[in-house]
Amino acid sequence: MSSTFLEVYEEEFERLAEALRRLRYASNAEAIFLIDKNGQQIAAAGDVENFDSTSLASLTAGNVAATDGLAKLIGEREFSVLFHEGERDHIHISLVAERAILLVIFNERSSLGLVRLRVRRASEELEQIFREISERSAAEADEQSPASPFWEITDEDIDSLFNE
């Protein structure tokens, strides 16, 4: 089952968040979201409270999935970068490590060229972190690690979710 789970431990999350904070600073962006391809937010940096991050994550994943479908229809493997230009705010979307999406929201304080440049650099760092997460996860699967806090979930725990 391990391939159907993405587990991010605290120190890994902190490394991802730090990489996003640096990217935000370097690119002068408003906010940056790292989103799993299924539409779940992994980490974020910047003025994230100005945005509905859950909806952003879901719609971005839908957008990427639809564009991915379009790419395959014309024989491309993927369109690795998407750009949406608004009157004030713009969105730059790129794929990272084949499993995540980097969403950068920026305005006139930055530029598309700067964002593209900084995203390319940050992507390398993020890819390295994801590689390490995958390796750690694969090693734990081999060891049958008992660390998961969920293997003791009881039926009562589950029922209580619906009774609150």
Added chain:
Amino acid sequence: MTFINYAAKEINCKIVYYGPGLGGKTTNLQHIYTKTAPDRKGKMISLATETDRTLFFDFLPLDLGSIRGFTTRFHLYTVPGQVFYDASRKLILKGVDGVVFVADSQAERMEANVESIRNLESNLDDYGLKLVSLPYTLQFNKRDIPSVMPTDEMYRMLNYKREPTFEASATTGFGVFETLKSVAKQILIELRKK
């Protein structure tokens, strides 16, 4: 794909409502949205045509509370039911943790139900997933309509693996939360097996 964030202490799971067009998938989500406390839900997004038919998906994020200190979040999606939207339907299934099949109880829709289950099987197969091993709940919707097909007959035609099955009327809300609870429970039990 269940996403477990140990830093934020969150579990995120994806549930997809599948089934033939006009079967009540969106209505299920609308009922859940209406009856859930504001602090437990996010915004419901519907990417629909001008005539309110689902074009791409509906999306509803739900926060069910915490389990063993972890906030449990379910992302509920519907697929477009109409046959010709198959490419979009397949995209929504990516990373699914559990499926609710919303079957239309009207006799004239039985063939569409059967075809939709076959389509679900085939689309899951493309992601290397098998319906037989996935958390799955079957819902017989529209039980409020007079002269619907008897449930035992529907069960004979639509049952796939003795999955939990519920009668429902999404417009009145009857059976909607029971269905959701059933699939959510199966997903959490999968977590335990991990």
